[in-house]
Amino acid sequence: MKKHIILSLLAITMLTACNSKTESTLDLSGTWSSDKSAGNYQEAIISGDEIEIDWKTSDTSSLYWAGSYDAPVKNVKEYSWISKNNKEKTSTALLASQDDTKKISYKDGVISYDVSVMGMTQTMKLTKTGPVPETTASETESSSEVPTITAETAEHDTIAETDEHDEWPEITALGLDNSTMLSIYNDYESAWKSSPDDPSAEADYESQVDQEIGSNYGISPENASLVYLYVMSNYDSLMAQSGADASGIKLKHGTLLDVTTSGGTIVLKAKITSSLTKRLTTQSCFFDVYEAIQTYNLNQYDELQYWAVADMTNGSEQKVISFTITKDVLENVANGTIIENQLIDNASDVWLSPALQ
Structure with a gap:
């Protein structure tokens, strides 16, 4: 009898344990x-x-x-x-x-x-x-005050295109123009290149970056970080709004044919005429680009590509030169660290046709 009771209790215990395993599920809530x-x-x-x-x-x-x-x-x-x-x-x-x-x-x-x-x-x-988190009445009332655009109102002709600033009232309150915000973003991107590999030191480094960039632009570290997030989320539209207009850019030594932008890259396409020497013709292209960077704030871009065509003696039109200006060079041109006659030595992927060699 005692043996039967022990066996029964053991069976119940095993069954309970089995049921517990069945009922226990991974809970990610x-x-x-x-x-x-x-x-x-x-x-x-x-x-x-x-x-x-x-x-x-x-x-x-x-x-x-x-x-x-x-x-x-x-x-x-x-x-x-x-x-x-x-x-x-x-x-x-x-x-x-x-x-x-x-x-x-x-x-x-x-x-x-x-x-x-x-x-x-x-x-x-x-x-x-x-x-x-529990949803409180005050949170519900607060959220109900935030205007939203529904499918019905979106179809209304009177609804204007949403301004990114409308969703970021803190950004609007700062009163920064697109150029300044893009500059803040670029400063952060440059700082992250030197971020420490040690995870324990990363938080202190990020806080230091927030402090320095905020101080440089006269805003709080928190607002500097917020601007970075805002630009990261709206980069393409900000670049388009701050970008170059083909009708606005003028070249002194050539005729601008086209300006295209893709992400952070701007491409200038021009037609040039020959100068007294091949070297002067080549330098005139770099002088044009240098002046355009400074005049039209092209350092807002991550990269500038330039290429030009010219009329050949046989009557055809051919590409004669192309080169790339990287972000660091664009910044150094804008701040005057690189002067006009040094751009040719700081360009990348320089290609010259036999006509200019």
Whole structure:
């Protein structure tokens, strides 16, 4: 009898343990955050069958992703699902991804997914930092005061194109022009090239960069970091707004045929005539580019490409010269570190046709 009781208790214990394993599933619900970079990070909230991811700074929040969440059905160490974009939420969010789907993975306490900005893709890694936040009445009332553009209003002729500044009131309050903001962005990009490899020293370095750049432009470190995030998110439109106009650029020694921009690259296409010597003809092209950089603020671009054609003695028109000016050279021309007759020695990928050699 005693043996039967022991066996029964053992069976019950094993059954209970088995049921516990069956009922225990991986639970990803909660708040997840990435490491901060220049004061910026992403925060994800997984609740119910939804996941929302926001771009975050110390005092701003902008939607990046709103999509479906398919919860695991068992306890696993690795998991992934394909989140379907909730376009009703993301279509009117300035910084939101417009991809139809996004693969989100979990492994070793980290959820990860790819983020593409300005043509570059990086993997974001987030760790769990808390439970699902409770929505308070005050938060609901506050969010209801924020105007949104619906599909219905978007069709109205009276609705103007959204200004990026409208979604960033802190940026508008700073009163910075596009050129200054692009300059701040470029200073950050230059600083990141010297970022320490030691993760423990990275946070201190980023704080130092925020302090220095903020001081250089007369704004707080937090606002400097915010400007960097703003430009990173709106780079192409800012470059287009601040870019060169083909009708505005004039060349002293040649005729400008076309100006094209692609991302951070500007291409000047010209037609030239021969000077007294081949060397003078070549130098005149560099003089034109040097003057254009200084006059039209072309140092706003990451790269300048120039090429020119000329009429040949046989009546044909052929390409005779091309070269590239890199970002550091553009900046040094703009600030006068490189003078006019030195540009030819600082250009890259210089090509001359036999007619100019």
